[in-house]
Amino acid sequence: MKSLQCIILCATLSATSGCASLSPNYGGENTRDAQVEETSYGSISASQVSSNTAVQRLYDQAMNYAFAGDFDQAEAALERGLRIEPSNPYLWFELARIAATYGNVNKARELASRAQSYASGERQLQRQIQRFLELL
C-alpha cells in the first residue's frame, strides 16, 4: 500500500513537472522579470495556489525541490510560504504529499486533514485531498 502510493505520487510528479526548471531559485537572487515558469504539480498551478506572488514563487521553488528529490528544502520553502499565508490549503496539502512521498503516513494524514479544514469553497482541491486521504 505504502509503496503503491509512493509510485503514484512519484509518477504524478515526474509526469507533470517535466517542463519545470530544476535549478532552485532563491529569495534574494530572483526577480520578477526573470522568466517564471509555471510549474504544475498534480493539476495545481502556482497562480491557483495564491494571488500573492511571493507565495507563488515559494510554491514553485518547493515543487522544483520536490521534483529534484530534495524534500527537506521543499518543506522549508512551503513552510516559508505558510508564514505568509498560514491558512493556505494548497501549501498544507503539498506538505502532506511530501510527507507521504517519504513514507510518513501518519504525518501525511494529519497534514492533509489540516489542508482539508482550510479548503472550504475549493471543490476541486477538496476532492483531491479526499482522494489522497483514501489512498493513504
Next chain:
Amino acid sequence: MASRKKKAVKRKSFPIFKLFFLMLLAGAAALAVYCIHLDKVVRSQFEGKRFALPARVYARPLELFEGKHLALADLRRELDMLGFAKVNQVRAAGEYFVAPDHVILQTRPFEFWDGAQGSHKIRVTFDGGIVESIRDESNGRFFDLFRLEPIAIGGIYTSNREDRQLVRYNQVPRHFIDMLIAIEDKRFYYHHGVDPKALMRAAVSTLTGRGVQGGSTITQQLVKNFFLTPERTFKRKANEMLMAILLELRYDKHDILETYLNEVYFGQDGTRAIHGIGLASQFYFGRTVDQMKPHHSALLVAMLKGPTYYNPRRNPKRALERRNLVLAETGTQGYITPQEFEQALAQPLDVTRSGSMGLSNYPAFLDLVFRQLRRDYQEDDLRNEGLRIFSTLDPLVQSAAERTLAQQLTQLEQRNKLAEGWLEGAAVISVPQTGEVLAVIGGRASGFEGFNRALDAKRPIGSLFKPAIFLTALERPEYSLATLLDDSPLQWQEPGMKTVWEPQNYDKLFHGQVPLWQSLANSYNVSTARLGLELGVKPVLQTAQRLGIEDPLPPYAATFLGAAELPPIQVAQMYQTIAAGGFRVPLRAIREVLTTEGRPLKRYSIEVQQVASPQSVHLLTRALQLAVEEGTAKSMKSILPESLHLAGKTGTTDGLRDSWFAGFSGDYVAVVWVGNDKNQPTGLTGATGALPIWARTMAQLNPAPVRQAEPDGITYVASHRVAGGRVRGSCHNAVVLPFVEGTVPQMEVGCDGSTSYSVGDKAKKWWQRILR
C-alpha cells in the same frame, strides 16, 4: 712523580667533571622530555579544536514582499537591531537611508539554511503601513520576495562566556595585519617566536626602573592567552618562551597569526567576553572583517593595549588618542601612505551606538531555544561546536510585548497603590497555525537573565482551564451553546474526602438557568463546576491533555475551576490548539540547525495533530468571542476594534493573586500572566491586570481578525440570550450562535423569553392531545 701527580689530579678531577657532565646530560634530557611534553600540549591545543565556538542563535529573518503589513518605522527598527548605519547615501553593506516613503539599504552577505544570499542594494517603498515594492537598485528589477539577514540574538556559551566569530587569514584586510605588526611585534616575520632585541629592551627598562615592559612577540602573546595563566613569574615566562619557540618550529607565520586574530581579547559585552577580530568588528562597527577601513583597524589595534581602558564607547577620547597614535606609528614605519594617514586621521571613531547583537536582549526566549535543543543535542556540543541555530523569535513582536508589559505593570502599581516592583509578569506569543513562538517574556526586566516565569512559574490558572470543560461538553451531541446550565448553589463532596466543596461565583450571586455560552463568557463558576461534574473529571482532564497540557492534573473537581498550577507556556499550548481549530501544533522555537561550516543538520518541521473536531472547536471559539464581546473581557473594546472578533478568556485566582488572559486573533495566540513572586494578593482580576497588557501588545501588532473557516455541518441560528431557545425575527435579546446540525434548539421563545413551540412541536402537541 709528575705522572703520578698528574694521575692524582686526574683522579681527583674526574668525578667532578663526570658529575658536571652527567648533570648537564640529565638536565638536557629533562629539558628534552619537558619540551616533548610542551610540544604535545601546544600541538593538541593548536590542531585540535582551537576554540570553543558557542552555538549562535538567530531571530527569524524579516521577509519583505509586496502587500506585507509592515510600517516603515518597523523596518528601521529591524535595521537598527541589525546594527545597520543610517547614512545619507548608501555606499556599503550594512548601511541604510530613510526617506518619508521608502528605505534604501544594502544587505550583508548571509548564509541561510537553504543557501547563501549575496549583498544586495534594495529600495523598499511603503504605502501607509504596507510594503508596496522591493526593487533591486543595481538593475531596477522588482523582487517578489526578499529576506533580510536575521538578527543574531545570542549564543550558548561556555562557563567563561567567551564568544567569537572565526575569520580566515585572507578575510582580514592587509591594513589590519600591517598595523598589528607595526605596533605589537615589528620583527614578527623575522624572529623564531622570541625576539631577543625586544627582550633586552624590556629587561633594561624593567631593571632601570622605567616600568615593566612586555617585550612579548605576537607568538608569545598567543601562547600566553592560549595555554597559560596570567600570573607573572619567571617559570611562566620561561614556559612561554619555550612554547613560543616550539610553536614557531611547528607552524608557519600565517597559521600563528590567524590563530592570534581569532583568540585576542577585545573587551566585554556585559558578561560576554568578545574574542577575535571577527566578532570585534561586528561588535564595535557593525561590519564584517573585510568591510573594515584603516581607521577601524587602527582602533582595534589601539585597544589591544587595554580593551577596557581604551573602550571606544566608554572612553572615546582616550581611544581616539591612542588610535591616532597607532596611525602615526604605522605611517612612520611606512605601512600606509601619508595620504591614507591623513584620510584615516580625519575619521571619527565610527563605532555603533551599542553592541546590540545582544545575547542578553532575549534571555527568556533563548532559554526556550536551549531547552528545545537539549532534547536533541549534548550540552557540550551546543557550547563548543559553533552550531548556527535559526529560531522563530520575532524581535519586533518581542520588543513590543516587553515594552508594553513593563509600562503597564508600572501603571497598574501606581493605580492600585502597590509598591514599585511589586508586580511581575510573563507572556508567550505564537502563531496559531504553525506553532512558531514569536516572543517569550520571562519577567518585567526582560533584558536580564533570571527566573523565567514564562517557562517555570507554576501558578493556578483559574478560569483559563474552563475551555477544556466546555469543549468536552460541546463534543457531545446532548450539548450546544444554547443548552441551559444550572447555576444554583452547589455542594460537592469528593469521594473519600470529608470536606464539602461549595464553589462560588466571582460576584457571589447565583444566576439560575443560564445558556452554556453565557456561563463561559461570564465565567460563572458554579454552573461550570456542575457541568464538569456531569461530564466527569476524567474526560475533562483528558480533553485538557489533548489540548496540550503536559503536567499531570489533580484528578479532583477543584481542577475545573483552575486549581491546577501551570506555567504560561503550557497554557499557551492549550490556547494554540483552540486557535488552530482543534489541531494541536507543538510550539516550536527553532526552525533549523546548521553546522559551523553551514551544512544543514536538522530541520524542525511543522507537526500537526487533530485532537478535537473542528465543529466543536468552532462553537467553543464563538463562546470565547462572546466573552470578549460582552462577557468578562468586554473592556477589550476600549483598546481594540470589535471588527477583529477576538476570542479570549480571563483568569483570576483566589484572593486576586493571579491575573491571566489568554486569547487569539487570526494571526497571534498570546497568554499573559500578572502576579506577585511571593504569591501575595495583587488586587487584580484577569480583566484589570493581564487583559490590558494583552490588548495593548496586540494593538501594536496590527492583528488580523479571527476568521475561522466554517466547518461542514454548522448552521447559525438566532438564540435567546437568557432563555436559550430559538428566536424568530428581530429581537434585541437574540444572539446568533453556531450549532452542529441536529443540536439546533427545538424550543422557540418570544423576544421576552416566554416559551412557545416550533411548528413541529405544535403539531406534535396537537396529535398528543387528540390521541389522549
